[in-house]
Amino acid sequence: MKNAQIEINAASIKDFILAEGIDLVGIADAKNLLLASPPRPATAIMPSAKSVIVMAVAHSLGAVYAPDIMVWTRNKMQSSRLLDQVAEKVGRLLEREGFLSTPISADKPVTIFKAGFEYKGKKLPHTRFLGHLSLKHAAVSAGLGEMGRNNLLITPQFGPHQRLGAIITEAPLESDQPLNGKLCTDCKQCEKACPVEALKDGRYNVDRCYSYWSKGFKQVYPERLRDWTSYLRMLMQFNKTRDVFIEMSQNYITDVDYCIECMKACHVGTQWEKIRPKLLKKEKS
Numbered sequence: 001m002k003n004a005q006i007e008i009n010a011a012s013i014k015d016f017i018l019a020e021g022i023d024l025v026g027i028a029d030a031k032n033l034l035l036a037s038p039p040r041p042a043t044a045i046m047p048s049a050k051s052v053i054v055m056a057v058a059h060s061l062g063a064v065y066a067p068d069i070m071v072w073t074r075n076k077m078q079s080s081r082l083l084d085q086v087a088e089k090v091g092r093l094l095e096r097e098g099f100l101s102t103p104i105s106a107d108k109p110v111t112i113f114k115a116g117f118e119y120k121g122k123k124l125p126h127t128r129f130l131g132h133l134s135l136k137h138a139a140v141s142a143g144l145g146e147m148g149r150n151n152l153l154i155t156p157q158f159g160p161h162q163r164l165g166a167i168i169t170e171a172p173l174e175s176d177q178p179l180n181g182k183l184c185t186d187c188k189q190c191e192k193a194c195p196v197e198a199l200k201d202g203r204y205n206v207d208r209c210y211s212y213w214s215k216g217f218k219q220v221y222p223e224r225l226r227d228w229t230s231y232l233r234m235l236m237q238f239n240k241t242r243d244v245f246i247e248m249s250q251n252y253i254t255d256v257d258y259c260i261e262c263m264k265a266c267h268v269g270t271q272w273e274k275i276r277p278k279l280l281k282k283e284k285s
Helices: 010-019 067-096 135-141 191-192 207-215 225-239 244-254 261-265
Strands: 024-029 051-058 099-105 110-115 128-129 162-169
Touching: 010 024, 010 051, 010 067, 024 135, 024 191, 051 067, 051 135, 067 099, 135 162, 191 261
Parallel strands: none
Antiparallel strands: 024 051, 051 162, 099 162, 110 128
16 A cells, blocks of 8 residues: 555554644544434444544634734635645645545535524524534544533644544554543633633523624524513624625635634643743734
8 A cells, every 4th residue: 555655554644744844633433433413423424434533723822812803704714725735735735645535624615504504403593504414522532632511622732722624544553542630620711711701610601692693693593572672682793894795705705703712711722831821912803
């Protein structure tokens, strides 16, 4: 299984990926991935898959702590592009060597569930996006980190500050072992930092998080008639200073986020110990 440049095994694939500018890489058994809800196994995408290669690129910490979150948005976009480019390159390399492979994007496209879709006996209050593979769960399986209280992947090196991409492949690569150490403590700084109490008592409220993170709305879409008055009042207040149509256009083009407070509050990450700001300010949203 050789060509003129690389031997197809776990060590050589990792070296190749790291040389392309990726910060972390791990490999998981495609048939034994930790699954999210709803389950999205790698074998649903490729029934013959044997391995999932998971890659991580660290965010610029300066962008994370910039007063305007748009600075971080741009860095997130560039990190995703790097991951996608390397995933394409690795996938092509593996297929040239006879192993069916498919890159999994760090960003979009995703599966979209329309508002009103019934999931687990409850109608979704808003449209929800779902990746074809839960990259953070795959990363845990590949030994890159663990799930934090903030519902994000936490790695020893970068804490919650990284983007993820992957390649599903038939190549039988040696898997990495999940981490044994506990990175996320009970400091609860992410819970304290959340502007909408989406993180509370160890639980994650996806609706509260989504409404604020994706739109900047502190109130979720009303399910009860009596809540509509305050919700409409909030929209009218926002309309005084924001152009919703233009903003939505920008959001769909550049994938703008309105909040990363739980990320900023997390102090895990050995690479950031010397440069992490001591005094934190809430980002401008």
